[in-house]
Amino acid sequence: MPVATAPAAADPARVHAHLIKLASVDRALYNQLITLYSRSPVTLTDALRLFRRLPFPPTHVSWTAAVSALSADPDAALRLFLSMLRGPSRPTQATLSALLKSLSLSSPPLLSAALQLHSLSLKLALSRLPFAGTALVAFYSKARRPYDALKAFDDLPYKDEVCYAAAIVGMAQNHRPNCALSLFAAMRAAGVASTVYSVSGALRSAAHLATLEQSRVVHAHAVVAGLEPDLVVSTALVDAYGKSGLVSDARMVFDALLPDANLVTWNAMLSAYAQQGDSESAVKLFDEMLERKIAPDDFSFLAVLTACSNAGFVGEAERWIDLMGSSFGVAPSLEHYNCLVGAMARVGRLEDAECLVLTMPFEPDAAVWRTLLSGCVVHRAADLATTVGRRLLELDPQDDSAYVMLANIYLAAGRKDDMAKVWTEMRDRGVKKEGGRSWIEVRGEVHAFIAGDRMHKHATDIYAKLVELMEEAKTLGYEEVNENEGLWYHSERLAVAFGVLNGAVPEGKALRVVKNLRICGDCHEFFKYVARVIQREIVVRDVNRYHRFQRGCCTCKDYW
DNA sequence: ATAGGGTTAG
Numbered sequence: 001m002p003v004a005t006a007p008a009a010a011d012p013a014r015v016h017a018h019l020i021k022l023a024s025v026d027r028a029l030y031n032q033l034i035t036l037y038s039r040s041p042v043t044l045t046d047a048l049r050l051f052r053r054l055p056f057p058p059t060h061v062s063w064t065a066a067v068s069a070l071s072a073d074p075d076a077a078l079r080l081f082l083s084m085l086r087g088p089s090r091p092t093q094a095t096l097s098a099l100l101k102s103l104s105l106s107s108p109p110l111l112s113a114a115l116q117l118h119s120l121s122l123k124l125a126l127s128r129l130p131f132a133g134t135a136l137v138a139f140y141s142k143a144r145r146p147y148d149a150l151k152a153f154d155d156l157p158y159k160d161e162v163c164y165a166a167a168i169v170g171m172a173q174n175h176r177p178n179c180a181l182s183l184f185a186a187m188r189a190a191g192v193a194s195t196v197y198s199v200s201g202a203l204r205s206a207a208h209l210a211t212l213e214q215s216r217v218v219h220a221h222a223v224v225a226g227l228e229p230d231l232v233v234s235t236a237l238v239d240a241y242g243k244s245g246l247v248s249d250a251r252m253v254f255d256a257l258l259p260d261a262n263l264v265t266w267n268a269m270l271s272a273y274a275q276q277g278d279s280e281s282a283v284k285l286f287d288e289m290l291e292r293k294i295a296p297d298d299f300s301f302l303a304v305l306t307a308c309s310n311a312g313f314v315g316e317a318e319r320w321i322d323l324m325g326s327s328f329g330v331a332p333s334l335e336h337y338n339c340l341v342g343a344m345a346r347v348g349r350l351e352d353a354e355c356l357v358l359t360m361p362f363e364p365d366a367a368v369w370r371t372l373l374s375g376c377v378v379h380r381a382a383d384l385a386t387t388v389g390r391r392l393l394e395l396d397p398q399d400d401s402a403y404v405m406l407a408n409i410y411l412a413a414g415r416k417d418d419m420a421k422v423w424t425e426m427r428d429r430g431v432k433k434e435g436g437r438s439w440i441e442v443r444g445e446v447h448a449f450i451a452g453d454r455m456h457k458h459a460t461d462i463y464a465k466l467v468e469l470m471e472e473a474k475t476l477g478y479e480e481v482n483e484n485e486g487l488w489y490h491s492e493r494l495a496v497a498f499g500v501l502n503g504a505v506p507e508g509k510a511l512r513v514v515k516n517l518r519i520c521g522d523c524h525e526f527f528k529y530v531a532r533v534i535q536r537e538i539v540v541r542d543v544n545r546y547h548r549f550q551r552g553c554c555t556c557k558d559y560w
Numbered sequence: 561a562t563a564g565g566g567t568t569a570g
Contacts, residue, residue, distance in 0.1 A: 094563035
């Protein structure tokens with residue numbers, strides 16, 4: 001072995017000289033050396049020097065190795081690529097994929113350069129080759145062009161596990177969870193092996209949809225494929241179960257990998273508790289994290305503070321804000337303060353919350369005003385809502401939720417004229433109310449509802465069941481807050497009524513509904529009674545958190 | 561020889 005005769009590693013300059021002597025006898029070795037040196041930032045300049053002083057004219061492999069070495073600097077990589085085109089060497093799919101990767105690292109990704117590269121690769125008949133095609137899929141995904149990414153994927157005549165993974169992850173990144181999951185299913189149907197990449201992409205999508213069934217299906221698949229021990233896969237599992245409301249399953253996966261859990265894993269578990277408003281478990285886990293010498297980051301504190309906010313623990317939230325900067329060196333951000341505002345608003349300390357918003361070390365953004373306004377909704381503070389709503393609409397006149405909240409507050413306060421003004425203003429500015437949508441998973445199938453819709457094939461049964469539930473709830477003491485018939489068929493009610501229909505959800509199992517907006521106050525009240533009527537748990541995940549209705553109570557303690 | 565895909569928050 002010639003390498004065995006190399007001088008001792010203690011003298012890197014001599015090792016270097018020796019390696020070059022070895023390489024000069026073989027072009028392949030020389031090109032490999034460029035790559036080897038480019039792997040570490042310390043030797044990166046050596047890699048480029050090697051390329052410039054090649055003892056032979058650079059081949060397409062040398063060019064590709066050099067482009068790849070420059071991937072952290074897209075402009076330089078691009079310039080090098082252009083000099084390649086001026087010479088006799090033609091780019092291959094390897095060159096294109098290296099350059100595309102580099103272009104995707106720039107923020108924002110260099111789209112126009114990539115488009116030119118794409119057209120060049122079409123001309124050279126490279127775009128349908130696996131490496132170039134996959135690089136295109138990945139590039140368009142990172143450039144937020146999911147449609148182009150899918151087209152590049154469809155163009156590939158042979159789809160291997162890497163391009164499937166790129167497409168699945170790309171759709172997950174671009175908030176196309178249904179698309180990502182059907183790609184995952186298609187991949188399995190085509191007999192293409194799943195990998196840690198495709199599985200984590202699918203799990204991220206299942207997490208996005210909060211679909212328990214899909215999380216379980218992908219989990220089972222990961223176990224069979226032997227991918228569960230992978231840290232990223234396990235972390236994605238913790239997150240998917242957490243988001244789907246199965247905190248105990250999330251914890252089981254978490255405990256199984258505990259010695260290896262990294263910061264991201266701990267944060268995923270923390271935010272699972274936060275979404276349930278389970279601040280005791282969140283804080284307990286946080287302490288365990290410290291015992292294991294994992295240093296918390298801004299994200300960890302955001303999870304803990306979200307838990308405090310959801311639980312309405314003002315004092316706790318104040319302590320954490322103070323502590324994170326003083327004891328952990330993590331400066332609180334506006335988002336952290338937003339949680340404290342949320343905690344105060346939830347428990348009805350609206351003046352304190354307003355004072356905090358005006359005096360905190362950050363300029364409040366629309367999200368903060370929205371938090372405060374939603375506190376005004378819960379506590380029916382119409383006067384404060386007027387000023388808060390104005391500030392919010394100054395910052396974001398297109399925020400449909402602001403108009404809706406204001407109108408609801410005025411309605412509850414009997415100020416019909418003010419309410420009418422809000423609706424008029426909304427219409428004049430061309431703002432459309434985001435429709436409430438709810439969905440429920442039944443036997444692996446997702447059924448979606450919008451308020452008042454009769455699109456479902458069992459609509460008649462669903463409405464009949466709803467009336468029945470209503471009557472029974474009333475015998476237990478349920479009173480409608482507003483004599484407003486519109487509430488009767490809110491999307492979340494339709495979803496629950498469907499879940500109660502014969503055998504839709506197995507006996508004794510909780511009904512799990514996901515809603516795109518905040519759950520309506522009257523529906524919230526109604527579900528407390530329905531849970532008693534049907535004698536099982538109703539779980540609703542709205543935009544903010546989980547609500548679990550059991551024995552006439554909700555885990556949010558009516559703070560939300 | 562060179563080259564493509566991953567987890568928390570929004």
